Amino acid sequence: MKIKKHLNFTSLRKKASEIFKSVPDWRQKSKITISIHDAMMSGLACMYFQDPSLLQFQKRMQEDQHRNNLNTLFGVESIPKETQMREIIDGVDSDSFRSIFRDYYLRLQRGKHLEQFQIFKGYYYFPMDGSQFFGSKDIHCEQCLVKEHRDGSKSYSHQVLQGGIAHPDCPQVIPFMPEQIVNTDGTTKQDCEMNAAKRYLKKLHQDYPQLGLFLGGDALFSKQPIIEEALHYHMHYLFAAKPDDHKYMMECLGMYLELKHIEFADEKGRQHYYEWMNDVPLNGNKETIHVNFLRCTISGKNKKGEEEILYKNSWVTDLLISEENIKTLVKAGRCRWKNENELFNVMKNHGYCMEHNYGHGQKNMAFNFYLLTLLAFLMHQIFELTDRQYQACREKFGSKKHLWEKLRSWIDIIIFETWEKLLEFALMPKRGLLTWAQAP
Ligand SMILES: [Zn+2]
Structure with a gap:
C-alpha cells in the first residue's frame, strides 16, 4: 500500500x-x-x-x-x-508556518486530490470563521483583545480568522494559514474580524494568486467593504445575509410579488423552497454595489410530528443565480458550518x-x-x-x-x-x- x-x-x-x-x-x-x-x-x-x-x-x-x-x-x-x-x-x-501550509496545499493539488473539492469548475469553496484559542481574566499582553464588562472587569483573548477549502460532499477540510485577530502595539483601537478579513484576503491573493476562491462567511461579511475587497482580488463570494442587517435590500425585494423560485421534496419528505433575485442593491447608499440574493426555506415535521420551518437562511453572492446553480449555492451556504463543525470541533473536542x-x-x-x-x-x-x-x-x-x-x-x-x-x-x-x- x-x-x-x-x-x-x-x-x-x-x-x-x-x-x-x-x-x-x-x-x-x-x-x-x-x-x-x-x-x-x-x-x-x-x-x-x-x-x-x-x-x-x-x-x-x-x-x-x-x-x-x-x-x-x-x-x-x-x-x-x-x-x-x-x-x-x-x-x-x-x-514561519505560512510556507508549510502553502507547500502542503500545493502537494495536494499536484496529486490531484483537490479536484473533488471544486464547487464550480476551477473554484473552491472557502468558508471563513472566527474562533478564540486563548481566553483569560487576568493573563494578557499588548496584543490581547480586551473586552470590558459591565462590572468593570476585563477579559482577554486571542482569536483567529480561519479559512479552509471545504465541500458539502467531502468530510475533510483543508485548513490554510489563518489570520490572527490581534491588536498591534501602539494602537488603542481593538482589531476586529472585519479588519482581519481584509488582511486575510490580501495575503490569500499573494500566497495563492492562481487559486479560484469562492469565499464563504457569516453575516459579518456581507458588507460592502469586504465584498469590494473580494471582487478586487477576483474572488467570488457567498456570504450569509441577515434581513435585519439589510433592511433596504429587503424592502427592494419586497416590491416583487414573488421571487424566482424552485420547490422540491427531499428523500426525508422535507419541503425545500429556494428563492432568488439577481441584481439588487445591497444598501441604500449612493455608491451601493449590486448583489444577487438567495434564500432557502426547508419545512417538514418536527420531533412532535408537527409541520414547521426547520431551516431558513439567506445569502448574497456575485454569481448570477439560475435554476442550474441554485441548489449548489444553497448546499455550499449550508456547508459553511462544516468549517466550524469539522475543524473547530475536532480541534476543541476530539483531543x-x-x-x-x-x-x-x-x-x-x-x-x-x-x-x-x-x-x-x-x-x-x-x-x-x-x-x-x-x-x-x-x-x-x-x-x-x-x-x-x-x-x-x-x-x-x-x-x-x-x-x-x-x-x-x-x-x-x-x-x-x-x-x-x-x-x-
Ligand atoms: Zn495576549
Missing part, C-alpha cells in the same frame, strides 16, 4: 523540519542547548499524537533504550523539557486540546501552539484523503479516538522506525504481534 511519495508522512515531516531549521535563532549561542527545530518538532509531535505527556515517555525511552520515537519519526535530536519547549516556541515568528493550550507565553506561544495543532490536523486530513494504510486503520478501529488511543499506547513502549511501520503494526492481526515484538 504505497502512497504518492510527496504526500507521505516522512516527506511532509521533512518539509516542516526544513522550515523550522531555517528560523533565525535569537538566543545567545553559548546558552543554546535545544535547537528551535527540536522544540518545534516536539511541539508538533505532541499535537500530532494529541498527547501532552509524549515528551516524558520518549525521554524515559531514550534513557532505557538509547533511542526514541521523537527521533525516528520527527527527527528530534535532543528532547527538550516541557518548559524549554514552551520557552523556545514562544519566541518563534508565527509567520487536540486547542483550548487547554500550553498557555499564553510572552510573545507568540498561544498562536504557535494553535498553528502546531492546525498543522497536525492538516496532516491527518491529508492522510485521510491519500494514505490507504491510514484509511485502513481508520476502518479497523472504528472511531478516530480509538485509533489514536492505540497509537499513543504503542509509541510509549515500542520504537518505530517510520510512521508506516507504526500503521503496519496497527493493522497486524493479533497473533502476529508477539513475533513482531520479538523481532530484532
Whole structure:
C-alpha cells in the first residue's frame, strides 16, 4: 500500500523540519542547548499524537533504550523539557508556518486530490470563521483583545480568522494559514474580524494568486467593504445575509410579488423552497454595489410530528443565480458550518486540546501552539484523503479516538522506525504481534 511519495508522512515531516531549521535563532549561542527545530518538532509531535505527556515517555525511552520515537519519526535530536519547549516556541515568528501550509496545499493539488473539492469548475469553496484559542481574566499582553464588562472587569483573548477549502460532499477540510485577530502595539483601537478579513484576503491573493476562491462567511461579511475587497482580488463570494442587517435590500425585494423560485421534496419528505433575485442593491447608499440574493426555506415535521420551518437562511453572492446553480449555492451556504463543525470541533473536542493550550507565553506561544495543532490536523486530513494504510486503520478501529488511543499506547513502549511501520503494526492481526515484538 504505497502512497504518492510527496504526500507521505516522512516527506511532509521533512518539509516542516526544513522550515523550522531555517528560523533565525535569537538566543545567545553559548546558552543554546535545544535547537528551535527540536522544540518545534516536539511541539508538533505532541499535537500530532494529541498527547501532552509524549515528551516524558520518549525521554524515559531514550534513557532505557538509547533511542526514541521523537527521533525516528520527527527527527528530534535532543528532547527538550516541557518548559524549554514552551520557552523556545514562544519566541518563534508565527509567520514561519505560512510556507508549510502553502507547500502542503500545493502537494495536494499536484496529486490531484483537490479536484473533488471544486464547487464550480476551477473554484473552491472557502468558508471563513472566527474562533478564540486563548481566553483569560487576568493573563494578557499588548496584543490581547480586551473586552470590558459591565462590572468593570476585563477579559482577554486571542482569536483567529480561519479559512479552509471545504465541500458539502467531502468530510475533510483543508485548513490554510489563518489570520490572527490581534491588536498591534501602539494602537488603542481593538482589531476586529472585519479588519482581519481584509488582511486575510490580501495575503490569500499573494500566497495563492492562481487559486479560484469562492469565499464563504457569516453575516459579518456581507458588507460592502469586504465584498469590494473580494471582487478586487477576483474572488467570488457567498456570504450569509441577515434581513435585519439589510433592511433596504429587503424592502427592494419586497416590491416583487414573488421571487424566482424552485420547490422540491427531499428523500426525508422535507419541503425545500429556494428563492432568488439577481441584481439588487445591497444598501441604500449612493455608491451601493449590486448583489444577487438567495434564500432557502426547508419545512417538514418536527420531533412532535408537527409541520414547521426547520431551516431558513439567506445569502448574497456575485454569481448570477439560475435554476442550474441554485441548489449548489444553497448546499455550499449550508456547508459553511462544516468549517466550524469539522475543524473547530475536532480541534476543541476530539483531543487536540486547542483550548487547554500550553498557555499564553510572552510573545507568540498561544498562536504557535494553535498553528502546531492546525498543522497536525492538516496532516491527518491529508492522510485521510491519500494514505490507504491510514484509511485502513481508520476502518479497523472504528472511531478516530480509538485509533489514536492505540497509537499513543504503542509509541510509549515500542520504537518505530517510520510512521508506516507504526500503521503496519496497527493493522497486524493479533497473533502476529508477539513475533513482531520479538523481532530484532
Ligand atoms: Zn495576549
